[in-house]
Amino acid sequence: MVTYIGTRFLRMVSVILAVSVFTFFLINLLPGSPINTILGAAAGNAAARAQVTAQLGLNHPIYVRYFIWLGHALQGNLGRSYVSQTSVAGTIFEHLPLTLELMVLAEIISLVVAIPLGIASGMRPDSWFDKIVGGVSIGLLALPAFVLGPLLIFVLAVKTNIFPPSGETTWFTIGSGYSPAIIATPQSLVMPALTLAAGQLAVFSRVLRGDLVSTLKSEFILMARSKGFSRWYILFRHALRPSSISLVSLVGLSIGGLIAGALVVENIFALPGMGTLIVNSILKRDYLMVQGIALLISAGFVFVNFVTDAVYALLDPRIRRARLIG
């Protein structure tokens, strides 16, 4: 157990270090002098040049610079943006809560819709209902966010006015200051969350269906039926738990897809989260901001993967044995 989690932890640290090296060297991909590119119009300002040189440590050799940068990053100092004149880490944390809220809502929607659908189609495989759900699932998987999002806007906002086409209503804010972090009211995020949930919802319901179909064929279900238990009692008492293992591990794996999806979805619906922040920063050539966001998202994602692995190992002893061997 400890060995398993220990191995996973070392792996996580090594991957995060690799990611940090990658993002650090991004700045060196920029054509020409990084000072000119980062400062943009302010490149003529000698004081600003000296500040950037000091901040990036450009008078040191590159490996020394990496460790200086890493040290700052570990203390939560991702530098200062020369485009918006704000701290990179501060700006990121103003945008992060909305993205997280969107991801949580999408995860809730996909589970709330997928579990009943999966059960209903799994209990009667190859019925007309199962076939329709199957067909729709294949269709949903072929609808990327930037196709489904505009479609929902057209149907639910332009044609019927059920939801506003874009933007959000503030529910409450976190922190104070010039631009505090926003948490939107859940009802104003319904369309974005639906867009984000659609693809994985299809996968979840199909996977649950598949596992349920094979569980219902096993002998202990036959045994339970011969004892005279009702269909529903057997379903919830006996069949559902062993059928949910793939679904549970998929939920953990889906977080990566959700992060990438959220970036696109926020831009479709003009929500002020990490996705709009990274795209606007790219368009404004705010390289230090892009670097900070890439580092944070990747590291956060690797961390989430580590936690998921550790939780599964705690829950299911078979996993930690299988993965250590494989």
Add this chain to the structure above:
Amino acid sequence: MPDSSVEPAPSTAPARRRQRRRWDPSVTERAEEALRSSLVRAAESRVAAEEMEAADASLNVAPEIAALTADALNLPAATTVVTAPARKLGKGFWIAVGWIALVIVAAIFANVIGIPNPNKLWPSDPSQAPNIHHLFGTDIIGHDIFNQVVYGARTSMIIGASSVAVGIGIGGLLGLIAGFYRGALDVVVVWVVDVLLTLPGLVLVLTLVAFLGESLFNVILAIDVLSIPAYARISRAATLAVSQRDWVLSGLSLGARPRRVLFRDVMPMVALPIASYAAIGASIAIIAEGALAYLGLAPASDISWGTMIANGQQQFTSAPQLAFAPMIVFFLTIMALNFVGQKASGALDLRAAQL
């Protein structure tokens, strides 16, 4: 595609093999022979998988082992062989192939078959609804939407094709070498592949394009590089499984050079699982490019379906067809690719279609 290939009946093949060997074992002959016998082997191992299943059932050995072996070789799991003896591709498959072929032809021959330049303006008829002169209508300054959709196929198909080519060429080869020779190279490849596959791909593409600059070449470069690990993983897994098979071991124990065994005996078997992933891989790459274009991070000078959707959305109330034309074409293309990919990999497993 593995499913459409015709396998010679195992009973006639050994005879033909003997005959050819006596006749003239020239280089081309041997290459042809290798291909044919690999197909025979595929057929034989499929039969073997069935036999294993039968043996397992009688010996009460865990059936997962048979399924796993068959899975690793991309043969249908033994149970499906039993329940569905004829692996039909069905009408849907050919409709999907037809659509993809149509899109590819449109992408390559747009100017040959007389589709006007997508940037050409019809100043006299802007903002038109679909009609006989402009099948999908025109936009606010008089661009013909049909022309743009046809030329937009170019961007998507270039991305799809190049990601498959780079993925198979680099990823497939790396996986093959790593899985066959193992050793330090294998450790490195596995680690790098794991790292790249655990990171959110779109974030990496966005970041790379941001720092390299927004040109079509850089978009292609970023997407292609990030499509390598998936191919490498599939190729390595298949190589590991194939390397333990009898004909590989006997080749090695007869003293054949490992390189010869790798390319003559292992590679043909690994080619099938990789090829069946190509359609899914292409659809992932095309979606990534569409997302970049939709976000405004692809070069504005190139016509792309993603850009068209983003622009058309501005006029949703007055002219919905501006966005709907590229949306529908995009949807059909991705659906066709996913469908072909699923059929080709022989398993109706939706998990494979997930990004």
